[in-house]
Amino acid sequence: MTPAPVPPSGPARTGHCQCRRVTYRVLGDPIDPHLCSCPHETRISGAPAVLWVGFDRAGLTWTGPGGEPTWYATWPTLRRGFCPRCGTHLVSVADDSDTIMVTGFSLTDRSGTDPVGHSYRQEAVPWMTIALA
Numbered sequence: 001m002t003p004a005p006v007p008p009s010g011p012a013r014t015g016h017c018q019c020r021r022v023t024y025r026v027l028g029d030p031i032d033p034h035l036c037s038c039p040h041e042t043r044i045s046g047a048p049a050v051l052w053v054g055f056d057r058a059g060l061t062w063t064g065p066g067g068e069p070t071w072y073a074t075w076p077t078l079r080r081g082f083c084p085r086c087g088t089h090l091v092s093v094a095d096d097s098d099t100i101m102v103t104g105f106s107l108t109d110r111s112g113t114d115p116v117g118h119s120y121r122q123e124a125v126p127w128m129t130i131a132l133a
């Protein structure tokens, strides 16, 4: 039997969708905050880049009245969670990953989440210029 993953220690932060039906808490330090401009994601989000911030998946708790978001498999190895009432894109998780990626702008406290990289920079629109942390 595989032991249950040990939740990380460290500070808690919260996040929520626009209507607050789906809210969450994550623990520990942010992992690899980065922007992504892949064609898949820019279409889903409607934005030229998405800010992703990783946290230890074992420290994630869904805390709102709606429980978990509605999950969509948008890629063969990836699921994304959206609020079923307001549609906010909240999280993304790869099948075999120990890290949950939350959308940076769903976080209540964005300290320490300045992006350190930009995936698919070459796919980004040329008019978007970004100074990375």
Ligand SMILES: [Zn+2]
Pocket: 017, 018, 019, 020, 021, 022, 083, 084, 085, 086, 087, 088
């Ligand atoms: Zn909502």
Ligand SMILES: [Zn+2]
Pocket: 036, 037, 038, 040, 041, 119
């Ligand atoms: Zn992407």
